[in-house]
Amino acid sequence: MLSHHQRYRIGKDSSLELVLGDITEETTDAIVNAANSYLVGGGGVDGAIHRAAGPQLLAECRKIRDQRGILPPGQAVGTPGCKLKAKFVIHTVGPVWNGGDKNEPQILESCYTHCMEEAERLRCESISFPSVSTGAFGYPVKQAAQIAMRSVAGYLQQLRSVRLVRFVLFDPHTHRIYAEAANKLAEAFPQYKIIRDDAS
Numbered sequence: 178m179l180s181h182h183q184r185y186r187i188g189k190d191s192s193l194e195l196v197l198g199d200i201t202e203e204t205t206d207a208i209v210n211a212a213n214s215y216l217v218g219g220g221g222v223d224g225a226i227h228r229a230a231g232p233q234l235l236a237e238c239r240k241i242r243d244q245r246g247i248l249p250p251g252q253a254v255g256t257p258g259c260k261l262k263a264k265f266v267i268h269t270v271g272p273v274w275n276g277g278d279k280n281e282p283q284i285l286e287s288c289y290t291h292c293m294e295e296a297e298r299l300r301c302e303s304i305s306f307p308s309v310s311t312g313a314f315g316y317p318v319k320q321a322a323q324i325a326m327r328s329v330a331g332y333l334q335q336l337r338s339v340r341l342v343r344f345v346l347f348d349p350h351t352h353r354i355y356a357e358a359a360n361k362l363a364e365a366f367p368q369y370k371i372i373r374d375d376a377s
């Protein structure tokens with residue numbers, strides 16, 4: 178049986194982890210919210226994060242919307258974590274799956290890189306992601322997992338502050354698909370210097 182925690186070393190001093198769990202309980206400096214463009218909360222992980230963070234999070238989101246308008250797909254913006262253990266919530270809007278030829282892969286990749294850029298700007302050392310777009314937005318998990326792993330592994334080594342990226346996957350199926358994508362990436366792209374670092 179697949180262990181519920183995979184750890185990989187990337188390059189000299191970065192780590193990638195995959196765990197099965199609830200992102201609202203994460204202790205990383207930042208957690209990522211799979212939000213909508215209006216930043217008004219919603220179902221899925223968005224609803225769970227707003228419930229756990231308390232009403233102040235919605236007030237923070239409203240401030241941002243009033244200042245800069247709606248958040249387009251592929252962009253990311255940080256707010257305080259309010260009642261969460263994480264110091265920040267980084268909100269990103271994934272692509273809605275529409276067959277795959279409407280720039281969905283590029284938009285999804287841009288979600289991951291912009292979130293990491295925002296975490297870097299906020300001087301975070303660690304950030305947790307959910308599986309962006311694979312719930313209500315309908316992105317096929319296998320394709321989304323490949324993009325997530327490649328974007329993170331490719332970008333992590335260019336950052337100074339962010340050293341740990343953790344994926345917190347909510348169900349065993351999604352977790353297994355992400356673990357397979359990470360193992361494949363490690364084999365196929367030696368230039369990313371991804372080394373499996375756990376005993377399982």
Ligand code: AR6
Nearest residue numbers: 199200211213219220221222223225310311312313314347
């Ligand atoms: N921790 C980690 N992952 C979770 C959690 C949790 N507590 N809860 C759900 N997931 P979704 P999307 C997983 O639908 O597809 C919202 O209404 C879930 O099982 O949350 O990007 C927003 O407001 C799935 O694997 O996000 C938007 O309108 C993954 O998170 C829209 O849904 C993403 O599913 C965004 O849709």
